[in-house]
Amino acid sequence: MNVSSFMGLQTALRGLLAQQRGLDVTAHNLANANTVGYTRQEAALVASDPLIIKAGATASGAGALLGQGVEVEAYRRLRDGFLDVQYRGQTMALGGHETTSRALASVEAGLNEPGDGGINALLSQFWKAWGDVANYPESQPARQALVGHADTLATAIRTLDARLQSVAQEAIAEYNTITGPSGPIVAAATEIQRLNVMIESAVKAGRAPNDLLDRRDVLLDELSNYAQVSVTDLGSGLIRVNFGDAAQPLVNGTAAPNWPQALAAPGGRLGALIDLGPKTNAYRARLNDFARELKTSVNALHSPPAFFTATVGAEATDLAVAVTATTVKPGSTAAPGANDIALAIAALRGKTADQKYADLVGTIGADAASVNRQLITSQALVDAADTRRQEVSGVAMDEEVTNMIRFQRGYQASSRVMTTMDEMLDALINRTGRVGL
Amino acid sequence: MSAGRVTEGMLGRRLLSDLRASTQRIATAQRQIASGRRIDKPSDDPLATHNAMRLRSELGGIEQDKRTISDTKGWLDTTDSALATITDVVHRARELALQGANGAIGQTERNKLADEIDQLIETAKSAANSSYGGRYVLGGTDTDDPPYTPGAVDAYDGDTGLIARQIGPGVSVQINIPGVNILGNGAAGESPQKLLRTLRTLAADLRSGNLPGLRGPALNNLEKNLEDVTSARGVVGALATRLESAEARLAQVEESTVSLLSENEDTDIAKAMIDLTTQQSVYQAALQSGQSLIQPSLLDFLR
Numbered sequence: 001m002n003v004s005s006f007m008g009l010q011t012a013l014r015g016l017l018a019q020q021r022g023l024d025v026t027a028h029n030l031a032n033a034n035t036v037g038y039t040r041q042e043a044a045l046v047a048s049d050p051l052i053i054k055a056g057a058t059a060s061g062a063g064a065l066l067g068q069g070v071e072v073e074a075y076r077r078l079r080d081g082f083l084d085v086q087y088r089g090q091t092m093a094l095g096g097h098e099t100t101s102r103a104l105a106s107v108e109a110g111l112n113e114p115g116d117g118g119i120n121a122l123l124s125q126f127w128k129a130w131g132d133v134a135n136y137p138e139s140q141p142a143r144q145a146l147v148g149h150a151d152t153l154a155t156a157i158r159t160l161d162a163r164l165q166s167v168a169q170e171a172i173a174e175y176n177t178i179t180g181p182s183g184p185i186v187a188a189a190t191e192i193q194r195l196n197v198m199i200e201s202a203v204k205a206g207r208a209p210n211d212l213l214d215r216r217d218v219l220l221d222e223l224s225n226y227a228q229v230s231v232t233d234l235g236s237g238l239i240r241v242n243f244g245d246a247a248q249p250l251v252n253g254t255a256a257p258n259w260p261q262a263l264a265a266p267g268g269r270l271g272a273l274i275d276l277g278p279k280t281n282a283y284r285a286r287l288n289d290f291a292r293e294l295k296t297s298v299n300a301l302h303s304p305p306a307f308f309t310a311t312v313g314a315e316a317t318d319l320a321v322a323v324t325a326t327t328v329k330p331g332s333t334a335a336p337g338a339n340d341i342a343l344a345i346a347a348l349r350g351k352t353a354d355q356k357y358a359d360l361v362g363t364i365g366a367d368a369a370s371v372n373r374q375l376i377t378s379q380a381l382v383d384a385a386d387t388r389r390q391e392v393s394g395v396a397m398d399e400e401v402t403n404m405i406r407f408q409r410g411y412q413a414s415s416r417v418m419t420t421m422d423e424m425l426d427a428l429i430n431r432t433g434r435v436g437l
Numbered sequence: 438m439s440a441g442r443v444t445e446g447m448l449g450r451r452l453l454s455d456l457r458a459s460t461q462r463i464a465t466a467q468r469q470i471a472s473g474r475r476i477d478k479p480s481d482d483p484l485a486t487h488n489a490m491r492l493r494s495e496l497g498g499i500e501q502d503k504r505t506i507s508d509t510k511g512w513l514d515t516t517d518s519a520l521a522t523i524t525d526v527v528h529r530a531r532e533l534a535l536q537g538a539n540g541a542i543g544q545t546e547r548n549k550l551a552d553e554i555d556q557l558i559e560t561a562k563s564a565a566n567s568s569y570g571g572r573y574v575l576g577g578t579d580t581d582d583p584p585y586t587p588g589a590v591d592a593y594d595g596d597t598g599l600i601a602r603q604i605g606p607g608v609s610v611q612i613n614i615p616g617v618n619i620l621g622n623g624a625a626g627e628s629p630q631k632l633l634r635t636l637r638t639l640a641a642d643l644r645s646g647n648l649p650g651l652r653g654p655a656l657n658n659l660e661k662n663l664e665d666v667t668s669a670r671g672v673v674g675a676l677a678t679r680l681e682s683a684e685a686r687l688a689q690v691e692e693s694t695v696s697l698l699s700e701n702e703d704t705d706i707a708k709a710m711i712d713l714t715t716q717q718s719v720y721q722a723a724l725q726s727g728q729s730l731i732q733p734s735l736l737d738f739l740r
Contacts, residue, residue, distance in 0.1 A: 033445065108478045114489040114702060124497035131501040135508050135602065138572060138580055335598050337572060337580030343601055343609060349498050350491070350606075362487040365479025372480055383454055387447055394444035398735040405739075 003051065003066060005428070008421045014069035015414030018045055021072045022407040026400050033395040037218035039079045040395045041210055046073040077210040080392045084217060087385040088224035094382050095225040095269035097375040099174075103167050103276050104368035107283070110163035113361050119160065120357065122153040123294075127349035134342035137330035144325040154308065154319045157291050161316035164280045164287065171276035178226060178270060179260055185226060185243070188219045189250050189257035195219075196238050197254050203237035213237075223250075227266035244270060283364060284316065290356040291315035297353055301344045302329055445734070452727045459720040466713035469704040476702045485701050492698040499691045502605055506684050508570070509602050509612055513677050515569040516614060520670045522564035523619065523632070526557045527663045530636055533557075534659060537643045538651040551643035558636050559587055565616040575616030584616045591623020591633045604683045610676060614669050619662075632662040 025043045032038040050065035057064050112118040129146040136142040179185055195216045202209035220241070223229045227244035234240055234253050243250035244266025248258045265271055292315040295308040302323075309322040323329075331338020469475055479486040533550045536542065562585040565575045576584035578598030585594065593616060600613040621631020630638075635658040642650040 104480070105478075108480060111479060113479055114476060114486050114493065120490045120493060124494050128497055128501045131505060131603070135505055136570070136572075331578065331598075333578060333596075333598060335578035335580075335596055337576070337578035337600055337613075338598055339578075339600060343603055346501070347603060347607070347609075349501075350494050354491075354494055358487055358490045361479050361490060362483050365481075365483035365486050368478075368480030369483055383450075387451070390444055390447045390450075391442045394442070394446045396442060396444040399442075401735045401739065 003053065005425065007051070007066075007068070008424075009418060011067070011069035012414050012418035012421060014048060014071060015417065016411060018043070018070040018072055019407045019411040019414060023404065023411070025075060026403045026407060029395050030397070030400050030404075033397065033400075035214075037214050037221065038395065039077045039210065039214050039217075039393040042076050042078065044073045044076050045070050047071075075208050075210060077208070077213060078393055079217075080389070083385065083389045083392060084220070087382070087389055088221060088229055090378060090381040090385045091221060091224045092228055092268040094375070094378040096267060096272040097371055097378050099171075099269045099272035100276065100279075100371045101368070101375045103171060103272075103280075104364065104371060106167055107164060107280070107364055108368055110160055111361055111364065119153070119156050120354075120361070122149070122156050123354060123357065124349070125149050126153045127346055130342050130346035130348075133328065133330050134339045134346050137339040137342060138336040140325055143328040143330070146328060147321060147323065147325050150307070150321045154321055157287070157294075157316050157319050161284060161287055161291075164284045168277050168280040171273045171280075175270060175273040178273075179263075184222065185250075186257065186259050188223050189241070189243075189259055192216055192219050192239075192241060192251045193254065193257050196251065199237035200254060209237065225269055227263065227268040227270045244268070279367075283360065286356070286360045286363070287316040288314065290353060290360060291319045293356050294353040295319060297348055297351070298345055301341055301348075305329070452723065456720065456723055456727070459716055459723060462716045463713060463720060466709050466716060469709045470706060470713065473704050473706075474702055475704045489698060489702045492694055492701065496691065496694055496698065498606060499687055499694065502603065503684065503687055503691075505602050506604050506680050506687070509604065510677065510680055512569045512572075512574055512612055513673055513680070515567050516574045517670060517673045517677070519564040519567040519575060520614075520619075520666055520673065523561050524663070524666050524670065526561045526564070526636075527632065527659055527666060530554060530557055530639060531656065531659045531663075533643075534639055534651055534655045537639075538648055538656075540648060544646055547643045547646060551640040554636055554640040554643065558591075558633060558640075561620060561632060561636070562587060562591075565620050574613060575619075577613065577615040577617075585620065591621075591637065593617040593620070593622045604680060605687065608683070610679065612676065614672070619665050619669055629661050630658050632665070635659060635662055 022043045022045065025041050029040050048068040048071045050067050053064040053066055055061060055063045113120055115121065126146075126149045129142075129149040132142045133139075133146050177183055195212050199209045199212050199216070202212065216239070220229055220231060223241070223243065230242045232240040232242070238253040239251070240249045240253060241251040243261075244263045246258075246261035246263055246266070248261060250259060250261075251257050263270060263274070265274070291310060292312075295310050295315055298307045305327055306322050307328075308319055310319040311317065330342040331340050468477065476482050476485055476489065533553055537547050537550045565585050566583040567574055568583075572580040573583055573595070574580075576582065576595030578600060579595040580600075582594055585591065595616060597615045597617060599611050599615075601609045601611050603609045617631075619631065620633045621627050623633040623637065625634065627634055635655070638658075639651070639655045641647075642655060
């Protein structure tokens, strides 16, 4: 069997086209060098199927395979799924720590410790005011000052309690916003489901939906900030996404997203928001404990009349001063100089109530310090995971520009081949058989 | 094979996160220097915060105790000078009793001596009515009213309540002496007989010329009354000494607490300054390297 004279032209054309596709992919990569979540692609070139030349074509009488140029086998997406799993795991931890750290910073700001405006300083002034009353039990101004200091102290305790309460409420509100009908979860889930549909049809048609896959991966990254995300490959480019500890998958192939669902311990930002409730409640219980100690230790010496009033079990919420400057009782007798009660109360400084409050502040500080350290660690881990991912999937300019030169040269070479073929055929067609003309 | 690939995005992100960390450290050092405090919030150092709160509370207590001591000193000074006046009264009364007991002087003279005793009674009562900061120091806990009324009535208008003061952590002392323990109630049948009753009896004896009374019981009673006053002054003096030493000790404790507190929460300026300078040069170096790192690429060399 003979080989067509025009086959070389076809081979050169394939070369031209393949180099052009390579250049196209390079252009696409360079254009997306700064696109979030973009995965670099490459045109995988393979030699075309060879032309089979039957037996007898060669001197030995055997057949042969004649190369027919190049083809683009696939547009490959350079990505490592394992790194995605790592990155999402760290993003989830980071989301949780960020949320907790932010909330605790707000609690700490409310404490105002150590400083002159915190409850510790107000407590100190309160005991000092009792000391003044012990020194001047007859003095109305001293007692007036005491009532004023006591009132400031009670107000500060109530304010801190309200602050803790509002941190818990803000956490609930944020949780509801995120998981709500216009929140990011449902938006991402809907988009993933839509992409699933598009990706499936592309895969079934034999096309590689690289950029759609990138967009879906970005959405999964985003979701992993909110809670634990696990992805199962369902084949044909479809995925199932399990979100947190929700009973049903959030997205299952092309089915409509299944949201809202109840979450108990989803991890990530939502997990941290759920945990903030019990955490602040524990702080409030300790604050209550302190307010109760303050109330009972002072009242035990002072009453009747009771110095502080508060609802049992919610002391920090409604602690109030129940006496006035005239009903403050410095001594156990009505004598104006009697100061034994004031003396005993002033001696409560540094006792259980003070310690309880200092312990509470210490606990909050230790919790915040611990979560801040974890935040720094998980930020570093996210950065590291991202760096590893970028090593595989990121666009490197120098590499792309080198490829650009490569494909340009390849294109030039193929077109030179075509020119050569053309000249060859010119010799055959236009100049052959014109002997003597 | 993938390891070692370095992309422009990686470099940029890395530079940015390093710069951010560096800026953060500069801000921390700057804040510590400007505020003079190492701890801004409990999480900066939970243990030191806990200590700082305890130390601050202790400082508050020390300040209170110091105020109490200085007030108590004034109280004791007042008490002591009242007791000194009363001591003088007793001494003078003793002289007058001795003069009156002398058989050589006439009744007119004795009446004059009796008049002076009456004056001494008023002096003693007005000394017992001494007040400090509006408070009658010898009236027991009834500090609002003078314990004695001038004139013929010698009844004690105070009570025998005791007043204590805290002069140190867990240390409280009794600071008052009820006047009735020294001057008495002026009523008959006191045992032992107190000063006012002694003086009234002395005046009566002088007026009636009761020489045996003047020679015997009057002098004996005055002797006992003098002991009352002297021992009361002894108590007051001992207390004043105790206050002095308590004050000195408080000053020491205050100094050590303040320095502990400062060690605990104040910025080590030298260290913070070095940190700041180091971080600033790190930051500048990072900026410079970033500038030279990011700018050139293969594109700069292609025509």
